[in-house]
Amino acid sequence: MSFDDLFAQHVASAMARQVALADLIGERNWSVDLSAGYATFGDDLRFAIQLLGTESHRDSTWLWAWANAESNLPPALLHLGGWLRDYGEQAGVAELTERSFPLERADGAKLALVASGLTGRPYYRGPYEGGALFFHLEGVPETPVAPERVITVLSQVIQTWPLPHRTVAGSFLTQQGWTLDESGGRMSARHPDGSTIEITFDEQGRIAQFGGQIKPR
Template sequence: MSFDDLFAQHVGTAMARQVALADLIGERNWSVDLSAGSATFGDDLRFPIQLLGTESHVDGTWLWAWANTESGLPPALLHLCGWLRDYGAQSGTAELTDPSFPLERADGAKLALVASGLTGRPYYRGPYEGGALFFHLEGVPDGPVAPERVITVLSQVIQAWPLPHRQVALAFLTQQGWAVEDRGERLSARHPDGSTIEITFDELGRIAQFGGQIQGR
């Protein structure tokens, strides 16, 4: 599977996890303890981590954590990125198996969102001088996004990246537990709580309008 198809399939649900994580962490400072295998946010939040990789803003490249042999990273923190490498080998997704490549091909955010969609874990981008560390958090509460936030997430996704809107919306709504009917020029979706969403597309397949009704809480 191409990386672009994999990204379109998983970006919606992965972005929903990032929105929920941002709500949880807020403005807390972060730190990582590699020997303990954990990340701390503020004085009250601590989660086990799995390392994903690093962006270098010096040469504009991505390096998978499993390929960063010079840093002596703890093997226990490389299980997730090793699993992604194996998944990439099976699916034929070179971005998950090539040890390093230019960020123009796929940057840390896109890679981390794909990883989130495949593994069910949110990620964190930790900036440092000259680059950024990407890692995934374990044990963060997870679940479907609230119906009232579905349109917000979809809007954020299609504004951030040039993507096939129908493919993204259909995958996201289905993954979130909505019953979806593809009616050609629009998607009609119903949530188990009775909420409905109608998405109308233009002649180029781009989202033109949202409609529907969200049930009150």
């Protein structure tokens, strides 16, 4: 499987998770205590972390945390990264197994979104002088994407990245518990609460129109 395929399958659910995290954190300042293994947001939020890696803006490269031997990172914060590396080896996804590579190939946000899709955990990007640290947050409440938010998430994703729309939509809706029925250039989806979404694709497989009915809450 290619990294681009994996990204298309998981980006929408991961983006929805990031939107929910942003709603939770708001404008709080952040800090990380690597020795304790926690990230703190403001005065009232604290979550255990697992390190993903770092972006260097000096040479425009990504470095996985498990490969950052010079920083003597606590091994307890590298378990999730090791799991992702093992997954990459089994699935043949080089970006999850190579210790470092140029950001033009895959930047921290794309890597963290794939990791979020695979693990069900949101990530945080902590900027610092010369780069940024990416880490997963443990224990953040996970809630399914509300039906009324599905189209917003899909629209945001397809406007941000050039991706196969049918793969993105089908994967996202399935992951969120919708039942799909595909026929030709249409995709119909039904949510357990009775909400429906109709997606029409053009000849190039791009989303041309949304329809359906969302049940009021």
